Amino acid sequence: MVVESAWSGSYLGCGTAHMYMLNTSLPRDGPKHTARRITLRAKGILAFMALAAYVGSVGFMLSRERDQFLRFAIELERVYSQESKLAKASYAVSHSILKWDVAFFSSPELDPAFAEQVALDVELAQAGLVGVSEFYPELAGDIDRMNANVDRLRAEPSRASLVWMRDHARDLAERLDRVTRQLRGRKNVLWDNYRREYAASSLKAALIGSIGAAAFGAAMTLFLARLARDVQDFASRALQIVSGQRGLSPLAVTRRDEIGDLMEAVNRMESEMRRWEQQLELANEQRFHKEKMAAIGSLAAAVAHEINNPIAAIAGIAQSMKDSCEAARSPWGREQPDLILAQTQRIATISRQIAELTAPHPAEAELLDLNTLVRNICTFIGYDKRFHNIRLVLELDPQIPAITAVADHLTQILMNLVINAADALEDIERPDPTIVVATRASEGELLVTVTDNGKGMNGDVLSRAFEKSFTTKPADKGRGLGLFLCKALIEGCGNRIELESTLDVGTAARIYLTLPERAVEQ
Ligand SMILES: Nc1ncnc2c1ncn2[C@@H]1O[C@H](COP(=O)(O)OP(=O)(O)OP(=O)(O)O)[C@@H](O)[C@H]1O
Numbered sequence: 371m372v373v374e375s376a377w378s379g380s381y382l383g384c385g386t387a388h389m390y391m392l393n394t395s396l397p398r399d400g401p402k403h404t405a406r407r408i409t410l411r412a413k414g415i416l417a418f419m420a421l422a423a424y425v426g427s428v429g430f431m432l433s434r435e436r437d438q439f440l441r442f443a444i445e446l447e448r449v450y451s452q453e454s455k456l457a458k459a460s461y462a463v464s465h466s467i468l469k470w471d472v473a474f475f476s477s478p479e480l481d482p483a484f485a486e487q488v489a490l491d492v493e494l495a496q497a498g499l500v501g502v503s504e505f506y507p508e509l510a511g512d513i514d515r516m517n518a519n520v521d522r523l524r525a526e527p528s529r530a531s532l533v534w535m536r537d538h539a540r541d542l543a544e545r546l547d548r549v550t551r552q553l554r555g556r557k558n559v560l561w562d563n564y565r566r567e568y569a570a571s572s573l574k575a576a577l578i579g580s581i582g583a584a585a586f587g588a589a590m591t592l593f594l595a596r597l598a599r600d601v602q603d604f605a606s607r608a609l610q611i612v613s614g615q616r617g618l619s620p621l622a623v624t625r626r627d628e629i630g631d632l633m634e635a636v637n638r639m640e641s642e643m644r645r646w647e648q649q650l651e652l653a654n655e656q657r658f659h660k661e662k663m664a665a666i667g668s669l670a671a672a673v674a675h676e677i678n679n680p681i682a683a684i685a686g687i688a689q690s691m692k693d694s695c696e697a698a699r700s701p702w703g704r705e706q707p708d709l710i711l712a713q714t715q716r717i718a719t720i721s722r723q724i725a726e727l728t729a730p731h732p733a734e735a736e737l738l739d740l741n742t743l744v745r746n747i748c749t750f751i752g753y754d755k756r757f758h759n760i761r762l763v764l765e766l767d768p769q770i771p772a773i774t775a776v777a778d779h780l781t782q783i784l785m786n787l788v789i790n791a792a793d794a795l796e797d798i799e800r801p802d803p804t805i806v807v808a809t810r811a812s813e814g815e816l817l818v819t820v821t822d823n824g825k826g827m828n829g830d831v832l833s834r835a836f837e838k839s840f841t842t843k844p845a846d847k848g849r850g851l852g853l854f855l856c857k858a859l860i861e862g863c864g865n866r867i868e869l870e871s872t873l874d875v876g877t878a879a880r881i882y883l884t885l886p887e888r889a890v891e892q
């Protein structure tokens with residue numbers, strides 16, 4: 371199983387500037403929205419317009435209802451006016467009949483002046499009938515008949531003419547009574563219709579009003595509830611960020627207004643802060659490594675200085691012992707001075723290697739012999755007690771060209787990889803626990819491999835191995851920064867690193883360093 375790393379940080383330079391910079395460009399995390407943006411102000415205006423349109427259409431509908439009621443009122447008014455005219459006409463006719471009856475029974479002969487009085491009564495009744503005949507044209511004939519009767523009464527003022535006229539008047543009174551009853555019936559129907567329409571219209575208005583109020587209220591409640599929930603999410607996310615929580619899944623931004631902008635901004639802020647803090651942590655780690663190496667370096671230099679004098683003295687004594695033996699041509703005691711000389715030589719080499727490795731290096735990239743660097747690192751690290759039972763094998767290709775790199779960075783990377791390999795071999799019952807560090811040139815690149823036959827990694831651990839703070843080790847042994855740091859340093863210079871691992875078999879970490887074009891041509 372192979373995993374390649376992917377570093378998205380912005381590490382600047384390969385040794386010239388040991389600085390990480392906060393990238394303040396627009397968001398790289400979180401969803402991108404292309405939907406049209408509607409501001410809260412626009413939403414408010416839309417809601418107002420919808421409300422105004424609703425109120426307008428309800429008003430229009432109610433005005434049509436009002437027209438209907440107006441028609442009812444006009445009709446009723448006409449009926450009342452007809453009724454009053456009919457009542458007046460009926461009264462005039464009945465009153466005349468009464469007067470004629472009195473006259474008829476008061477004397478056997480009719481007074482000639484009585485005919486004139488009757489004519490006046492008839493005119494009065496006719497005046498009442500004129501208004502009524504507008505609505506009931508069939509009554510117009512009765513008016514003419516009354517005129518004819520009056521003319522007859524004037525011509526022959528007799529009781530017979532009066533009886534005739536009175537009979538006609540009675541007929542007319544009955545017809546007026548019938549018409550009045552019909553009109554009342556119509557009036558009652560009109561009133562019933564009016565009441566029914568009024569009740570239906572009131573119900574309709576109440577229903578429309580309450581449905582509109584309920585719909586508007588529900589829309590406002592939903593809008594405000596969603597707004598409150600989003601603001602609450604936003605506030606609690608801001609608190610989480612302030613309290614130092616990182617790596618949170620971005621807030622789901624489902625709205626396209628100012629609150630949505632705020633939520634996107636808080637998502638962006640979280641990812642930028644996370645990036646910035648990681649970069650800061652990396653920078654701290656590197657500074658810590660440098661300080662540690664500098665302390666070891668000055669100690670190593672002091673120790674080397676102190677032991678060099680006794681070593682030189684011991685070597686001098688061994689040499690003089692050897693010279694004495696040779697001068698005496700004695701075969702006895704020659705081998706012991708050689709042994710002492712070889713061991714003093716070894717002590718001197720070790721102290722030089724440690725001093726070289728830990729000596730302060732320039733922060734800039736320099737031309738390096740990778741094999742020498744690997745050798746010095748392995749010698750230095752081999753004194754760690756974790757390596758006492760481990761075979762540390764170097765397979766260094768002597769043909770590889772020199773590379774331009776920052777010695778401190780390479781030291782840090784290789785030490786992390788070799789220590790990881792040693793940790794993977796800890797507590798493993800294996801006959802031959804081995805770490806192989808190899809170098810070789812391949813297709814324009816230098817390949818450095820650190821292989822172990824340790825416990826290996828399963829798919830999940832392998833896929834997360836480069837993550838910051840991911841570790842399977844106890845807190846006092848690992849912080850999960852080693853591979854994260856390696857990846858940042860390697861990829862920051864345009865190089866790459868990959869891991870291959872099989873559970874219970876072992877792991878290979880490969881670093882591909884790009885060679886300068888000149889070295890490739892050679
Ligand atoms: N050679 C290896 N063999 C088996 N597992 C490994 C090997 N190298 C790394 N791992 C796994 O990857 C994890 C992450 O490694 P990394 O070097 O980043 O952190 P660490 O070693 O746990 O802690 P730190 O390096 O900060 O001391 C380790 O905890 C371990 O589980």
Ligand SMILES: [Mg+2]
Pocket residue numbers: 786789790848851852853
């Ligand atoms: Mg590690």
